[in-house]
Amino acid sequence: MADPYATLGVARGASEADIKKAYRKLAKELHPDRNQGNPKAAERFGQVTSAYDLLTDKDERARYDRGEIDGDGNPTAPFGYGAGGTRPGGAGGFRSQQFDMGGGDAPDMSDIFEGLFGGRGGGGGGFASGFGRRSAGPPPKGGNVAYRLQVPFADAAALAPQRVTLADGRTIDLKLPAGVETGTQMRLSGKGDPGAGGPGDAIVTIEIQPHRFFTREGDDVRLDLPVSLKEAVEGGAVKVPTVDKPVMLTVPPGSTSGKTLRLKGKGFHRKAGGRGDQLVRLVIDVPADDAALKSFVAGWTGGGNPRANMGV
Structure with a gap:
């Protein structure tokens, strides 16, 4: 029953653009894809999404501002009869984080999630629409594994193949790219940790060793x-x-x-x-200590002053 304005951190008279901007910022911070293993972040994500849904629905926002419904979209009068005559199951309906029982069309959230998560509809973590429903998206891939590979100087210059031993004991011959330098990263697809949606990748960071000359x-x-x-x-x-x-x-x-x-x-x-x-x-x-050279220099005029152009 939290105040949706406070949940999004906007003023009661905030414009739709301000509400959308506030939601983008919070959704980016709290999205489950970026907070795996953090149930509080997932709960907070659901709250800000529910608040966004209510405030971007002009009718629902007006009813909330008049005090007819609470922050969850439920009628404030006893037994579900609001000041505007709204009843459970009626045209106004109940509003819940899990379901939209009002019979209206759900707002299109694709523009927001495309901007936040690369057009994946909310990411591979399974959260999709503004109502907190789980989508039937693909299962998550395994995690990426980082490696640091020290490459001899001459091998880096000549692009000599480098053998990498992975965490599972397998080896792979790595072909260095032209322009390789310390800090260059190479991605080995499917060589990371296993996962329900397939293995992650191996990320190899190159470090070129110094040479003695x-x-x-x-x-x-x-x-x-x-x-x-x-x-x-x-x-x-x-x-x-x-x-x-x-x-x-x-x-x-x-x-x-x-x-x-x-x-x-x-x-x-x-x-x-x-x-x-x-x-x-x-x-x-x-x-x-070369006697012949010393003897030669002793009888040599020295060829003039090699420092003359320096004024000394």
Whole structure:
């Protein structure tokens, strides 16, 4: 017998638009699909739905405002005779959360539930119409199961298949998508918990492991490559690791530390197709105690001041 205005949290003179807006908000919060295992939420959902039904029926709302019926739609006078002459089973009838005994058409609630629950008529939990009746909807699916998969850096770049062991002990080979990165989620349909309406899904979140010498920059891979002083001065071909396999790279004569060379197509696979590159930065490795090098440097002028462009 609660006040339907108070149940929806609106003023007595609220417009139909205000009532509808208030109901949308409450129904979204309280719908059984989103409150499984919470009977209080289901009870409250029924109350706000019943209040919405009454206040969106112009005749019933007017009768309530005149005091002829209570918040449940029942006549307020003894033995069911209201001020307007309403009787049990008459044209006004009793109004109940479970049944509409007035003989009128039930209000169309599809517009509300389509907006709230994706057009499923109130969701798969079984609650459908504004009168709290249970529909013959499909039984609920099982729950989804979350997994976190650590993928080696090179495997992620090359899209190498990854084997996943599910909770029931089964294994599945997972094909990584182009553009994969840490946080990418992959859905495996039907690999979740069992349920009356079929199994749920497995949700796999990817975590790319760091590499000991590769780093990622967008779809490119970066690498600092040590080269000897002789290789830097004279140039020549050197072997370079990539995320696929080692390749030969030509170092130009007279290269300095920090010079960056590019290996095309040796990076991560792009979502739009193709692959990024591998950017190789040369780092000249000078031995700490080489007598021949010390002897050479002692008689060398040094080639000028390499810091001159810095003003020092």
